[in-house]
Amino acid sequence: MKKPLEKPSVEGVKNDSPLDGMPIEGAETSQKEKEELVTAHPTxxxxxxxxxxxxxxxxxxxxxxxxxxxxxxxxxxxxxxxxxxxxxxxxxxxxxxxxxxxxxxxxxxx
Known part of the structure; x- marks a missing residue:
């Protein structure tokens, strides 16, 4: 059975987003970060x-x-x-x- 892909972690770097760039449910995301996701990564x-x-x-x-x-x-x-x-x-x-x-x-x- 294959393991799911995990985003690499770097010590001291916030890592609360999966590989697709969208925030993980329940992770704290500021309004500014949400706006950046919408404007920087259009669907x-x-x-x-x-x-x-x-x-x-x-x-x-x-x-x-x-x-x-x-x-x-x-x-x-x-x-x-x-x-x-x-x-x-x-x-x-x-x-x-x-x-x-x-x-x-x-x-x-x-």
Whole structure:
């Protein structure tokens, strides 16, 4: 039977977080530490692999794929695939992209 992974401990260093970086239930965490966890480590919903590079997908990201790289729509030139961070596309641009048959729009998260 395999032993569960344990986070290494260094003498004198506070070690109350498991390997995923989230606090252990019951461990004391200050409000500042909680805020740092939220802002420093946004939830990754998955990854897109492009040319051997893993691009993390976060809540609110929009993945746009284009059947004809270099095609222009909504004021943008589209490569085969691009991940747009939340808020980088306007509603008007999204409406135009969703209506275009050469383009697929994938919204990440809720």
């Amino acid at each position: 990754v919903f998955g990854h897109v692999l492009v040319k051997g590079k893993a691009i993390p997908l976060h809540d609110g990201d929009i993945v746009v794929t284009c059947a004809e790289p270099g095609f222009r729509r909504a004021g943008l030139e589209h490569p085969h695939m691009r991940v747009h961070p939340e808020g980088s596309l306007t509603e008007e641009q999204l409406t135009l992209l969703r209506a275009e048959p050469k383009i697929s729009v994938i919204e990440i998260g809720g």
